[in-house]
Amino acid sequence: MTPEISALIPQAPNIPGPPELMAVLLFLTFVLHILMVNAVVGAIWIMSVNVFRSPDELQTGRKLAAILPKGMAFVVNLAIPPLLFIQALLGAYFYTASTLAALFWIAVPFNAMLAYYGLYIYISPMEIGSGMRKFVLVLVSLLLLCHSFLLVNNVLLTQSPQLWGAYAQQAGGTLINWADPQIWPRWLHIVLSCLAVGGLSIALPSWLKLRNLARSDAPLPKQQIWFRRMQNGYYWFIGATLAQIPIGHWFLYSLPPHQLALFRGESVLGTGLLVVSFVLTGGALLAAVRRMIGYAIGLTVATVICMAGMRTMLRVSFIEPYGPGGTFGPAGGPIWLFLGAALVTGVVVYRMCRAYRNAQAKEAV
Amino acid sequence: MIFPVWELQSVSGGFLIAVISVIHVFVAQFAVGGGFFLLRAEALAEKEQSVPIMDWTERHAKFFLLLTMVFGGLSGVAIWVIISLTSPAATSLLVREFLYGWATEWCFFVGEIVALLLYSAGFAKVRSGAMSHETHRKFGLAYAVFSFLSLFVINGIVSFMLTPGYWPQTRNFWDGFFNPTFWPALVFRFLLCLALAGVFGMLTARRIREADARHTVVQRCAMWLCLPALLLIPAAWWYYVSLPADIQASILRRTADMKPYLRSFMDSLPVLVLVGILLLIRLPRKVLTVAAPVLVILALITAGSFEWVRETARRPWVIYGYMYSNGITKELGAELQEKGVLEVSGWARLRAAGSEAKIPVKLEDLTSEQKDAFAGHLFALECSPCHGKSGPMLDIRKRVAGLPPEGIEAVISGMGTVSPYMPPFFGTAAERAILADHLARYSAAQGGHR
Numbered sequence: 001m002t003p004e005i006s007a008l009i010p011q012a013p014n015i016p017g018p019p020e021l022m023a024v025l026l027f028l029t030f031v032l033h034i035l036m037v038n039a040v041v042g043a044i045w046i047m048s049v050n051v052f053r054s055p056d057e058l059q060t061g062r063k064l065a066a067i068l069p070k071g072m073a074f075v076v077n078l079a080i081p082p083l084l085f086i087q088a089l090l091g092a093y094f095y096t097a098s099t100l101a102a103l104f105w106i107a108v109p110f111n112a113m114l115a116y117y118g119l120y121i122y123i124s125p126m127e128i129g130s131g132m133r134k135f136v137l138v139l140v141s142l143l144l145l146c147h148s149f150l151l152v153n154n155v156l157l158t159q160s161p162q163l164w165g166a167y168a169q170q171a172g173g174t175l176i177n178w179a180d181p182q183i184w185p186r187w188l189h190i191v192l193s194c195l196a197v198g199g200l201s202i203a204l205p206s207w208l209k210l211r212n213l214a215r216s217d218a219p220l221p222k223q224q225i226w227f228r229r230m231q232n233g234y235y236w237f238i239g240a241t242l243a244q245i246p247i248g249h250w251f252l253y254s255l256p257p258h259q260l261a262l263f264r265g266e267s268v269l270g271t272g273l274l275v276v277s278f279v280l281t282g283g284a285l286l287a288a289v290r291r292m293i294g295y296a297i298g299l300t301v302a303t304v305i306c307m308a309g310m311r312t313m314l315r316v317s318f319i320e321p322y323g324p325g326g327t328f329g330p331a332g333g334p335i336w337l338f339l340g341a342a343l344v345t346g347v348v349v350y351r352m353c354r355a356y357r358n359a360q361a362k363e364a365v
Numbered sequence: 366m367i368f369p370v371w372e373l374q375s376v377s378g379g380f381l382i383a384v385i386s387v388i389h390v391f392v393a394q395f396a397v398g399g400g401f402f403l404l405r406a407e408a409l410a411e412k413e414q415s416v417p418i419m420d421w422t423e424r425h426a427k428f429f430l431l432l433t434m435v436f437g438g439l440s441g442v443a444i445w446v447i448i449s450l451t452s453p454a455a456t457s458l459l460v461r462e463f464l465y466g467w468a469t470e471w472c473f474f475v476g477e478i479v480a481l482l483l484y485s486a487g488f489a490k491v492r493s494g495a496m497s498h499e500t501h502r503k504f505g506l507a508y509a510v511f512s513f514l515s516l517f518v519i520n521g522i523v524s525f526m527l528t529p530g531y532w533p534q535t536r537n538f539w540d541g542f543f544n545p546t547f548w549p550a551l552v553f554r555f556l557l558c559l560a561l562a563g564v565f566g567m568l569t570a571r572r573i574r575e576a577d578a579r580h581t582v583v584q585r586c587a588m589w590l591c592l593p594a595l596l597l598i599p600a601a602w603w604y605y606v607s608l609p610a611d612i613q614a615s616i617l618r619r620t621a622d623m624k625p626y627l628r629s630f631m632d633s634l635p636v637l638v639l640v641g642i643l644l645l646i647r648l649p650r651k652v653l654t655v656a657a658p659v660l661v662i663l664a665l666i667t668a669g670s671f672e673w674v675r676e677t678a679r680r681p682w683v684i685y686g687y688m689y690s691n692g693i694t695k696e697l698g699a700e701l702q703e704k705g706v707l708e709v710s711g712w713a714r715l716r717a718a719g720s721e722a723k724i725p726v727k728l729e730d731l732t733s734e735q736k737d738a739f740a741g742h743l744f745a746l747e748c749s750p751c752h753g754k755s756g757p758m759l760d761i762r763k764r765v766a767g768l769p770p771e772g773i774e775a776v777i778s779g780m781g782t783v784s785p786y787m788p789p790f791f792g793t794a795a796e797r798a799i800l801a802d803h804l805a806r807y808s809a810a811q812g813g814h815r
Contacts, residue, residue: 073438359500
């Protein structure tokens with residue numbers, strides 16, 4: 001690390017809580033967020049391809065898509081705590097990276113807003129014509145694709161202070177980390193993860209619908225539509241997961257030697273997480289091939305958790321040479337305010353969901 | 366701590382914050398009042414046994430969801446993003462000092478989303494008989510309570526920025542949160558939330574086809590607007606008298622960045638009430654079609670002016686008495702004045718160098734080109750949080766037009782004393798001269814625009 005780079009890193013005093021606590025809160029909330037992102041964004045991308053493949057997709061697929069704006073609400077909501085905890089834990093790095101790419105970073109919430117409204121237009125009963133409906137869905141997909149790239153750029157800039165020197169010529173917030181060999185494989189890795197989990201998020205409700213139709217002796221053609229949709233979900237999951245083999249390797253080998261070594265024996269935890277991820281992914285693939293939806297989902301969730309662990313190790317390893325970027329103090333009493341609010345909200349949300357489920361069951365009867 | 370500065374070439378950071386935050390706060394306050402309003406609307410439909418009113422309540426709930434959850438939620442994230450880009454030091458401080466406050470607010474936000482989605486979807490269940498009105502109302506009540514709690518938390522943090530109270534001495538979360546204007550600000554904002562609920566109610570109520578049902582709903586909306594809006598007057602007074610004397614004086618100052626907005630707030634509020642009173646009378650649908658959007662615009666002017674006055678009253682501070690509006694604390698300011706920006710900030714040195722290869726450490730080592738780049742950075746660091754190099758807000762060209770470098774330097778020297786609502790210049794005399802020279806040349810290049 002050059003003295004010039006070390007002089008650039010701001011130091012944040014009195015971060016409220018030990019770094020381990022921050023890291024745990026960041027990890028837990030990030031896992032929830034990324035699972036939701038993968039499920040919702042992946043499903044949107046798949047649907048935007050499917051509308052061009054099957055004539056009935058636009059009609060019946062919209063029934064399935066009706067849940068997506070609600071999912072989007074939770075994607076946005078669950079983005080808040082990781083964004084909060086990363087600002088507390090690594091604010092010195094995060095704010096700097098965001099400023100260097102400010103012009104793109106400010107576009108992120110507006111991009112998401114357009115995509116969100118686009119989804120509502122796509123599922124709305126308005127008479128807007130099938131061509132326009134397809135156009136809206138494709139536009140939403142492109143916005144989200146662009147969104148994912150901007151987020152990857154920000155993450156890479158956050159953990160790469162050695163690149164911050166570009167500010168000398170680019171102070172207008174236009175920095176994109178093109179030179180970083182990780183940028184393309186990391187982005188593609190994320191896109192494929194979304195497509196794989198999105199495939200499962202299409203297969204699951206299709207399977208549930210199919211089961212209900214079969215129980216109620218619904219006409220065979222109707223059942224076939226949902227069967228095809230379930231199959232389609234599985235195909236996307238299997239295809240995207242298989243494509244992850246070369247892309248995942250590309251991402252792994254795009255890492256600098258020190259970080260690559262973490263997953264090749266230097267760190268027991270890093271290597272263990274990588275091996276376990278391979279095993280879990282293999283299990284999930286096998287479960288999908290055998291159409292065992294529960295196992296496929298469970299093993300995929302476990303894989304995502306391992307991947308998030310590896311991602312955390314990478315971030316720590318990249319930033320370690322530059323220091324913590326601040327000093328940490330005790331969490332103090334306010335943490336109890338947060339835990340109390342989380343508990344009360346959890347109880348109320350559970351009771352509301354139960355009451356709604358009861359009404360759904362009553363309606364079905 | 367010094368972050369890099371986003372060197373905006375035209376508009377100021379303050380302008381971007383103002384545009385995003387005024388619209389967000391307007392919708393977010395509707396999100397709080399609207400929950401209570403929906404509860405009462407549903408109760409009214411039940412009491413009157415009115416299908417058109419119940420149908421309208423359902424439609425209004427959907428409109429409410431689309432506006433508050435999508436636009437309100439994401440514009441809230443947008444504020445967070447823009448303040449972190451234009452004022453990272455202040456954002457970092459707010460995140461660190463109130464970390465668990467923000468996290469608590471997020472919990473309430475989760476509750477709001479779940480309650481609102483279930484409440485909106487619950488109408489169909491009530492119609493089919495699968496859900497009782499009582500259960501449905503409980504969803505609405507949960508939403509209203511969560512949204513109020515959300516306001517309670519955010520109000521503590523926002524009011525802290527204006528009146529941090531004992532926090533600078535104790536650095537205690539609760540001292541900052543329950544600051545001297547916490548309660549008056551909460552009451553004021555909550556009344557504004559309720560009034561906005563009436564305003565937005567009018568926007569959808571005008572579409573009710575049945576004349577009697579429409580009139581009943583419009584009348585209720587007008588009452589929701591008028592009663593809280595009337596109470597806003599004593600609440601605003603309570604808020605004002607709770608402020609320290611110097612902030613009170615700042616509000617009453619007759620400068621161009623304050624006077625028109627205070628005037629606008631004081632003029633638009635009575636007009637809003639008057640229009641509300643007028644709407645108590647049974648009016649034709651055509652009149653309502655025009656009046657409702659006008660009312661929304663009037664309410665935006667009232668709420669926006671209030672936010673502007675509150676933000677401007679804080680000047681030259683972003684956190685009153687602790688951190689200036691350009692993110693420089695008193696402590697850092699003293700260091701910058703003693704050593705100079707070039708010595709203290711690695712980002713300024715990097716920017717002056719124009720490349721990583723040879724970073725200068727002394728002002729005397731800078732070439733004229735490097736001096737200009739450094740001066741541009743100084744402007745971005747110290748001035749651009751409020752002033753743009755062009756753009757609609759506090760255009761610097763108008764402030765320096767026709768002045769020679771010495772004149773501009775004199776203006777800069779008077780900041781913090783002659784112009785007490787501006788932060789002092791932080792840097793050495795030589796750095797001040799470089800900035801003045803840069804602005805004079807910029808003004809001349811722009812044709813001395815006035």
